Amino acid sequence: MKRITLFSGHYGSGKTNASVNFAVSLAKSGKKVSVYDMDIVNPYYRTLDAKDRLNAEGVHLVVSGFANSNVDLPSVSAESYAMIHDKSRYAVVDIGGDDRGALVLGRFSEEIKAENDYEFIYVLNKFRPETRDIESAFEVFNEIENACKIKFTAIMSNGNLGKETTKSDVLEGLEFSKEFAKKVGLPVKYTGVWGELLDKENFDINNILRLELINYLNF
Amino acid sequence: MSEKVLMKGNEALAEAAIMAGCKHYFGYPITPQTEVAAYMAKKMPKVGGVFLQAESEVSAINMVIGVAATGKRAMTSSSSPGISLKSEGISYLAGCELPALIVNVQRGGPGLGGIQPSQSDYYQATKGGGHGDYKLIVLAPNSVQEMVDLTFKGFDLAEKYRMPAMLLCDGTMGQMMEPVLLNQGEIKTYDKSWATTGTGNHEGRNVVNSLSLNPEELEVWNHRRYDRYKIAQENDVMYEEYLMDDAEICIVAFGIASRVSKNAINQARAKGIKVGMIRPITLWPFPEKVLKKASEKCKAFISVELNMGQMIDDVRLAIECSKPVYLCNRTGGMIMSPEEVLASIIKANGGNE
Structure with a gap:
């Protein structure tokens, strides 16, 4: 397990959900974990919505003081540097959508690369119109790499249609991710599946990341 | 696209507008509707359309008036404070009897307010906002799917009655993600002999204008418009x-x-x-x-x-x-x-x- 795991991708691909749930799974396996919310793009849905759950699992959350407030500022917490300097903890980093969101990582990229103990994961949902085909998914992939100056090291398949997601959607998403992974020469490291769906269906897939929803509007 | 895709409300309405034949978008960023402008910026050049980030909301709405006068489908979007800025232009659209779609992804107010969701522009949308005797068609979606369907409907009703239509959403509608079917809705064609598209081979010229120097004439215009509003009230109520x-x-x-x-x-x-x-x-x-x-x-x-x-x-x-x-x-x-x-x-x- 690498010390730093970074999640990036097209906005709406499920990065925040992946980050929160991945951090919880690390904490459950007994590791000391911090989540760094580096999202400077999305004003509404943030790691902060999962604060209580993260706290309950002993995960430390580093987030801008302006998140979920009425102050619409693209800011990150000064404590974000702990991601680099506090090597006693695992770091899970949630990066904002697209190249605009990834830009913020550029400031840390040299030090992350120097330590060389990281996984940089491209979260991919084939049911998002702008990453629907290999070509457009590749376009977003390139834009992000160029913006943040770090190369991706793995793919996370997160094919879903929100609460309507079925098992076949997950499998279709995974097939797509595998095809994409082959093109870019990277492994599909995780497949995200919602907890509710995992409890109902049997999945013959390796490395499933169980996703419990955050900020789930039940209406 | 016939299969379902997962979309944010703001993206979905932007895509629907393009599918509905809108090739002219003029906007100005403001949370929580910025994704509309971002989506248009990315997509419009690919479909031969125009995305233009104006220098202000006031400019954006006046650009909409210009395109609408030629009979083309035009739209703008904003959130509450931005709609207040556009209100003068919306009144002019109504006075000029021009169809156009205005999207308001509401945030808390009054004043600069906040960025979180709200429905506090109900009065503004339904009772005027701008000055003068006029109405807007006001559509209120409650799902990302309806963001798509009502965008089609908005353009349609606007052209049917020659009046501006507003998609009145709250911040959650703009920001939430749900599966949608991007169905190609029906695009009806209406008479646009009023459009300023050049004299062609006819005599005289079309003038799009909301100014009348004659009060008797202005009264007639207002009555004529309210006669059409009455037909809309009879035929196009949705619930x-x-x-x-x-x-x-x-x-x-x-x-x-x-x-x-x-x-x-x-x-x-x-x-x-x-x-x-x-x-x-x-x-x-x-x-x-x-x-x-x-x-x-x-x-x-x-x-x-x-x-x-x-x-x-x-x-x-x-x-x-x-x-x-x-x-x-x-x-x-x-x-x-x-x-x-x-x-x-x-x-x-x-x-x-």
Whole structure:
């Protein structure tokens, strides 16, 4: 397990959900974990919505003081540097959508690369119109790499249609991710599946990341 | 695309506008609608359309007037404070009898307010906002799918009645992600002999104008427009009824408030309280007739809104104050919980659970 795991991708691909749930799974396996919310793009849905759950699992959350407030500022917490300097903890980093969101990582990229103990994961949902085909998914992939100056090291398949997601959607998403992974020469490291769906269906897939929803509007 | 895709409300309405033949978008960024502009910036060049980020909201709406005058589909989008800035231009669109689509993804107000969701521009959208005698077609989606469907509808009704239409969403509608079918909706064609497309081979010229130097003439114009509004009120009212067959209490709610209400209604029904909902989809024209009819058998109404109580006035007018109308509301960017709505239902039921 690498010390730093970074999640990036097209906005709406499920990065925040992946980050929160991945951090919880690390904490459950007994590791000391911090989540760094580096999202400077999305004003509404943030790691902060999962604060209580993260706290309950002993995960430390580093987030801008302006998140979920009425102050619409693209800011990150000064404590974000702990991601680099506090090597006693695992770091899970949630990066904002697209190249605009990834830009913020550029400031840390040299030090992350120097330590060389990281996984940089491209979260991919084939049911998002702008990453629907290999070509457009590749376009977003390139834009992000160029913006943040770090190369991706793995793919996370997160094919879903929100609460309507079925098992076949997950499998279709995974097939797509595998095809994409082959093109870019990277492994599909995780497949995200919602907890509710995992409890109902049997999945013959390796490395499933169980996703419990955050900020789930039940209406 | 015939398969479902997962989209954010703001993206979905932008894609729907392009599918509806809108090739001219003029905007200015503001949370929580910025994704509309971002999507248009990316997509419009690919479909041979125009995306233009104007220097201000005032400029953007005036660019819409320019394109609309040529008979082409044009749109702009903003959030509450930006719509206030556009209000002068919206009044001019109405005065010039031009179709166009204006999207308001509302945030908390007044003033600069906040970025969290709100429905506090109900008065502004349905009662004027700008100056003069005019109305807008006002459509209130309550799902990402309706963001798509009502965008088509908005362009259609705007052209049908030669008047601007507004998609009135709250921040949650713009920001939430849901699966949608991007169905190619029907695009009807209407007479546009009024459009300023050059004299061609006809004599005289078309003039698009809201200025009249003659008060008698201006009065005639206003009456002519209100005659068309009357037809819209007769023919294009849209609403959804939920469990109204045996309802004794009627909730009236639109947008995200209607979804919270639906949840509360199900909880109340489980307790044996006969409650239903009339959800206006067109806020103008307002579904007056169905509310009036409901007042004959319902003992109370509850207006559920994300504001200090605005639509409640229209509910009272529609039922001619014949029954009590209670208000269940949150404001400033807060959303009521189903439990809060349930408490209102119990109160309207005389405290009986």
